[in-house]
Amino acid sequence: MEFSSKLLQNAVYEMSQLPGIGKRTALRLVLHLLKQPEERTELLAHALLKLKSEVNFCKNCHNISDTEVCEICANPKRDETMVCVVEDIRDVMAIENTSQYNGLYHVLGGKISPMEGVGPQDLNIAPLIKKVKDGTIKELILALSSTMEGDTTNFYIYKQLEGTEVTTSTIARGISVGDELEYADEVTLGRSIINRVPFESSIKAN
Amino acid sequence: MEFSSKLLQNAVYEMSQLPGIGKRTALRLVLHLLKQPEERTELLAHALLKLKSEVNFCKNCHNISDTEVCEICANPKRDETMVCVVEDIRDVMAIENTSQYNGLYHVLGGKISPMEGVGPQDLNIAPLIKKVKDGTIKELILALSSTMEGDTTNFYIYKQLEGTEVTTSTIARGISVGDELEYADEVTLGRSIINRVPFESSIKAN
Incomplete structure (x- = not known):
């Protein structure tokens, strides 16, 4: 041009x-x-x-914040024994919108991606491991995207936590609410069968 | 959000x-x-x-330019008896890319659009009429989009020029090069039949 x-x-x-x-x-x-x-x-x-x-990042969870400690971390009503590990602020906003989570967050700032030259040292993984080893956290929910990079990052963090007593979980993979079964891909459908939940608990969630 | x-x-x-x-x-x-x-x-x-x-606008054609008179207007090899009326700089760039035009331009800065509150006084129409009445220009090519607003603007300019000796033309509407006839809309196809050109001239254009 x-x-x-x-x-x-x-x-x-x-x-x-x-x-x-x-x-x-x-x-x-x-x-x-x-x-x-x-x-x-x-x-x-x-x-x-x-x-x-x-711009300022919360010194606890690394989320974007105008104050030294973000509103979520500073809220005494939040359950500080539970930490949800996410990629960036958009994921925090998405999970907050569900009103289903009352713990704290830890923002990694990205995913491990050798293709884009992003290694573990470029992300906020070391502070997370330190936080876990310091105590207080009982459960770590890994809520990264369901992609190759997300899975790699999940696995890397999981490996780093060996020897600690924290419980790690990942968010459930399955059929989206409102989706037709026949159009779901086989991996998702397979996982949703393996990780089936008692019918009573699915009623309560609605 | x-x-x-x-x-x-x-x-x-x-x-x-x-x-x-x-x-x-x-x-x-x-x-x-x-x-x-x-x-x-x-x-x-x-x-x-x-x-x-x-930002600076050429004082002659109102195109965006770093100099008082733009490169096109300042080029002595350009035919100054021919002026192509366009909406904005993107149209100038598009026509220049064809290498089929050697005259000057006049940039209106928009189209008459009552819906968006754009009237003739918001566009560079008055300077165009003045330029035509001053002499030198022999042909005015109206090259606005083929929409309701474009047609309205064309007609407004045409009416303002009544009594002057300038020749006005509009760019040809017809089937795009490479298009299948069966998918063309009827108005375009109709116009392309009414405004058919001698076969010899269509060979020369290629």
């Missing part, structure tokens, strides 16, 4: 560095900003700069 | 004001920036701010 203006070209280039934003979309977004009042661009730019420079 | 951080919430809100970017996509983009080195965010924010504050 050839541009008539270096300023425009530069803005489009930077915008297209975002994931899932191609050159054409970037141009559309930049032209939209150009048509809007100047405040719009300023608000966006300053919000991003402020977030990046002032 | 509830966020654990006001800074994050604010950045996501501003990002989601861009067209086609919902809250979830905005969160994904912002979290991506958070994972990248700080320079990435700074480069993006400063490129947008710089573009918005220093």
Whole structure:
């Protein structure tokens, strides 16, 4: 793409560095900003700069937080013997939305992925192991994505915890609520049969 | 969506004001920036701010340009008796890519659209009429999108030019190159029959 203006070209280039934003979309977004009042661009730019420079991570669970210890970790009503291990803040938000969990979280900041050059040392795994060895935690729920990388990370953490007395569990894999059985893949369906639950407990969950 | 951080919430809100970017996509983009080195965010924010504050429009054709008169208008090899009227810079880039046009452009900056509150006074129509009335231009090619708004704008400009000696034309509507006839809509196919061209000229164009 050839541009008539270096300023425009530069803005489009930077915008297209975002994931899932191609050159054409970037141009559309930049032209939209150009048509809007100047405040719009300023608000966006300053919000991003402020977030990046002032962002703070909870020193306990590593979730994004404005305070030193996040609201969830600071809440005395939360069960601190239970920790749910997740990839990032989006997973915390998703689990909080279910209102089914009252423990704390531990945000890893990613998954082990040799393809993308992410090793265990790039994630918040060491602080998690330390926290477990320090005591208090009784159960660790591994709630990572059901992918190769998620499974690798789960297994790595599980191995690191050998010798400790913590109980580890993973969230259940099975047929999604509302799904037709005939369209489910065989691995999921197989796991859902192996890990079947007493009918009474499935009634209570609804 | 509830966020654990006001800074994050604010950045996501501003990002989601861009067209086609919902809250979830905005969160994904912002979290991506958070994972990248700080320079990435700074480069993006400063490129947008710089573009918005220093952007310049060619005083002749109103296209985005770093100089007072854009490269196309300043090129003496261009045919200044021919002006192609387009909506925005993307259309200029698209037509330039064809290498079939050697005249100048006039960028309107939008289309007349009562639904979006865009009237003729919001577009660069008055300077176009003035340019035509001043002389030099012999042919005006109306190259707006083939939509209700595009047709309205074409007609408005055509009406404003009554009494002048300029020739107005619109780009041909017809079957796209590579398209199957059976899938074309009837209006397009009808127009392509009415506006048929001598076979010899269609050979030369290829």
